[in-house]
Amino acid sequence: MITTRDIAERLQLSVSTVGRALADDDRISEQTKFRVRQAAAEMGYVANRAARMMRGASSDVVGLVIPDIRNSFYSTIAHELSKNMEAQGFQLILSETDDDRMVELRHLRELSASRVAGVIIVPTARPHSESVKLLKAVPHVQLLRKHSSLGSQWFGVNDFDALRQATAHLVEQGHPRIGYVGGPAELPTGAERLKGFRSALSGGNLSSEAGCIELGPPSSVEHGRQAVRRLLAGPSAPTAIALGSVQLTLGVLEELSRLDVKVPSELSVVGFGDEPGFSWWGPGLTTIGLPIQEMATGCGLWLMRRLTTKPDDDSAYASVSPGSLILRGSTAPPAQPRRPSRRKGS
Structure with missing residues (x-):
């Protein structure tokens, strides 16, 4: 490793003069500073950060x-x-x-x-x-x-309002049962997003039982996959899902594609974040945009x-x-169940 001593020997200067020149000390002439910097660059000198800090230099x-x-x-x-x-x-x-x-x-x-x-x-x-x-x-x-x-x-x-917006949009479209896949409530972001989800349900006069909640690691794509599988396999599967993180959104979208779930005719989805691929996923993902x-x-x-x-x-x-709701094609009113056909004379 090249040191200030090596530079000093090459230029026939003292080590202290070289050190001051590299530190842009006012006591050193501009000509000497130029010579020292040129030699340092040619010799591949790299400043020792620890030594600089010991001399009281500020960290960058x-x-x-x-x-x-x-x-x-x-x-x-x-x-x-x-x-x-x-x-x-x-x-x-x-x-x-x-x-x-x-x-x-x-x-x-x-x-x-x-x-x-x-x-x-x-x-x-x-x-x-x-x-x-x-x-x-x-x-x-x-x-x-x-x-x-x-x-x-x-x-x-504003995590609370982000999920309140996402869920309120689904409530306004008439969904009677809405799933939420989010991070754990012990994280401040997870707690606020869960509150926003529940607030939108109560604001739409839906009971707490109308919400199906799956919480887990927010950075886990796999949790998103597993959570949506559990929600759709339940006896009262939701007609819509709101998501509480980018990675969870990715996992849910991957699993919905694998299961060939029709969005939004079979399930409406509101994601979190706006990844480049979200605009062209399926019908285009309705999601919460974030000013990252x-x-x-x-x-x-x-x-x-x-x-x-x-x-x-x-x-x-x-x-x-604030987050902002970006409306695309992945949300729609829930499909109405077909009525059984009536035979003539019955």
């Missing part, structure tokens, strides 16, 4: 802690945040937890040891107490999910401002983005 790294990068919801967020960070001179480092609090803790320990400038986190349902302590020592903001122990800076979606790019951009810019201005207070801040 921000950690992003998310459950699952395979979920396009999170990969889109990571992409937008990375672009925003780069534009501000920061670098984004990705950590994946698989919604495991101990994996989350391990990643936060590593990020803390690396003295990151800040952290953007989609927390697990029950963050470890040590995770809470580690985050208190670094500027951070919660994204999508909000846990009270991690502070009150949060960017998220806008939310990620707002979150990134807010954290950048906090890191660069270093405010004295840690006052609460919340930004809630």
Whole structure:
């Protein structure tokens, strides 16, 4: 590995002069800085981040802690945040937890040891107490999910209203029995979406028994497949289904295609999120569109401002983005049961 000493020997300069030139120190002439940078580039020199941090240099790294990068919801967020960070001179480092609090803790320990400038986190349902302590020592903001122990800076979606909109649309079309496939209620997003589903049922004067609920891992495509199989195999199968996550939507759509269920004549479906393929799946999927790019951009810019201005207070801040119902062809009023034909004279 090339060091500042190697550069100093090549240019016949002191190691301290090379170090100051690379740090853009005002005491070093522009000519010397140019020579040092040119030599560093030619020799393949890479700055030692740990050494810089020990000398008191500020970090330019921000950690992003998310459950699952395979979920396009999170990969889109990571992409937008990375672009925003780069534009501000920061670098984004990705950590994946698989919604495991101990994996989350391990990643936060590593990020803390690396003295990151800040952290953007989609927390697990029950963050470890040590995770809470580690985050208190670094500027951070919660994204999508909000846990009270991690502070009150949060960017998220109006999950309650998103599912209320989706379910109310099915209620208005006259569906007497509606299924819901969503994430567990122990997650704040899962709890709010379930409340929104139930609120739409009661608002449409439907009893709680009119809702068939299947809860499980929100990032599991397989849970979506299994859940819709159980719902359709039951004695009182729903005539419509509302879905509570992108991955669950993918699983349900795959299984409906495999089972050759006719949408919407046999079953109406409202998805969650708007993947590129949703517009041409079957008759086109009616779904809840989410302002992912806008939310990620707002979150990134807010954290950048906090890191660069270093405010004295840690006052609460919340930004809630609305979802929007995108109407396509996967929903319709329930099919009316055929009446038995009457023979003449009977």
